Structures are given as structure tokens and as C-alpha cells.
Amino acid sequence: MTTLLTLAVLVLVAIAIWQLTKIFELSQLKTEQHQIATDIDNKNNGYMLFGFLVFIYGITIFSFWEYGKFLLPEAGSAHGEEYDSLMLVSMIIIFIVQTITQALLHYFGYKYAGKKDQKALFYADNDRLEFIWTIIPVIVLAGLILWGLYTWTSIMDVNDEDDPLIVELYAQQFNWTARYSGDDNVLGGANVRMIDIDKANILGLDESDSYAHDDIIVKELHLPVGRKVNFKMRSQDVLHSAYMPHFRAQMNCVPGMITEFSFTPIYTTEEMRANPDVMDKVKRTNKIRAEKAVSTGEQIDPWEFDYVLLCNKICGKSHYNMQMKIIVETEEEYNKWMESQSTFAETVMKDDLSSGLNTVSTVSAGK
């Protein structure tokens, strides 16, 4: 690969030098006649412009046809619909404008190609034209920006209305851990300095904080459908980014601070698995997996759709594999699952309450 790139660079440098010598030659007074473009040359270049126009239109249509299926399926969160509409409208406007302007650009390039003994018209300015091509983009862009700002503000408004579920997402190289706030729905205090690997206090929870006692630490995120979730993100080491593409949600996880994001899941995992786009993707993926299984002789299980939490900051060498499964289920299923989980007091603190608490004061005292 490196050899190929080096060769490509060398070839491009050689072409650049060749072009530079040609420009230098043309700038000399005694330029040979065959170096100057004739009417036929200009005309041919004009036709080539049309060829290029066909090429870019063709590649656009091909990309829509061939790669459109790789787009995300319908959003699984309440705010996702508005987010997707904003994206779609922006893309449609860009698409229409680019289709028209490219056609005009290439057509005029052809129409006004250089002709012998014909001099270009000097046209200083036209106030009306300039007004039109300024005011139209101003109105369209102002509309998009205002709509975007409105959408942004409503998505980023993390508040405690509607009794949200409070969940912590904890990022570290290279995995995610989630913490539910338990019966009191309040996360206990935590600090990276209180992490105690020997006792498996991996999130550094403050044992003296009674809010922490009923917290539930898990490696698989379960969410009840239709209930708002307020996420509080922390990072242990470097910048990570909690990215939940199917919910159109992303928030950086920054060491030393808590960041927030809030959304309401609207489809259970089962409902999402029945979505035609998702079913199509699963079918395509499993076809590739089956082909690979045949060619390599490996045993590859079929893949099933699941919501995921991914890391979207390149945080180190295993960044690509930093993910956690998210299961959206009905309220009853969620409650049942939650009942089977153990609290922080029942697990980490169990054997330890007598041997002195791991608190902020003892940690800072150098314990």
C-alpha cells in the first residue's frame, strides 16, 4: 500500500512539473502556434464538459441506488423523527441546487467556449442579479439555521420533567459500563479516585453516600419503551463519545466532568427487528456471513439486530470494539429484568461494611 501511494505521489509530481514547463513555455513570447488552443480544441473541451456532467449525474444516481440501503433505519427515539426530517430537507435542497447549478455551469462552459477573433464581453455588474442570488440563499439558509437551532435546543434540553429514568454511562478504554440509579432514581456520588479494583468498585462509587447503595451496575443496558431516559456520561481516561446511532444520539464523554443526553425510546428491540429496512439489512449481512462461513469453513452464527452504544471518538487501539448492547423492552419485561439485578450494596459493599468505608475523605487522606 505504501509503495502504491509513493508511486502515485511520484507520478502526480511528474505531471505537475510537466504542466509547469508547459505554462512556462506558453508565457514565452515566441510561442509555437500548435500550443495555442484552436476552435476545434475549445469545442472538444466543451463536449467533454457534457461528458463530465453525465459522469457526475450518473455517479450520483448509482450511489443512491447502490449505497442508499446503508443508511440508518427509522429512528428509534422520539426526537429522532424531527432530526431526520431536518437532515432530509437539507439534503433535498442541496441535491436540487447542485443538480441545477452543475448543469448551468457545464452548459455555459460549452456555450461560451473560446472562438477565434471573438472577444469576451466586459460585464461589470448587475444589481438586480446580485440581489436575487444573494437573497435566495439568505432566506433558505436562515430558514434551515433557525429550524436547526430550534431542533438542537429542544433535543439538548435535558430536564427532569416526565419522571425520567436516570442512567449513567461510564466510558473507559475499551468498554462501557452502565449504572442505574436504583429505587431512589438518584445516582450516588462517584469519583475516579475512589476506584478500587480489588473490591470491584470499578466506577469509584462513594460507599458513604446512601444514594449509591441501591445503584445497579450492569454491562448490558435495558430500557423500558416510552419512558424518557436521562443519561449522565463520565469517562475514566480519555475522550470517548457515547454514540447510539439508532436513537440519533451522541454525546462526548470527557474525563473530569459529567455530560448529559436525554431521549425517549419509542420502539422495542422486537419492534425494530420487524422494521422492513432492518430486516433487509439483517438478511444482507447474514448472506455475507454465510458465504464467509462456507469459504473459510468457520462456524459463524447468524446476526440479529440489536440497538448498540458505540464509542465515536478514536480513543485507542481497541476503540473499534468499544460497544454495549442496548435492549428496549416493555415496562413489564424491564421491571422483571431489573428485579434480577443486584445493587451496589448487595455486591461490592457486602463483605466490606465493617472494614471501613471507601469515602472521599479516606481516599484524599491517602488511604
Ligand SMILES: [Cu+2]
Ligand atoms: Cu472510546
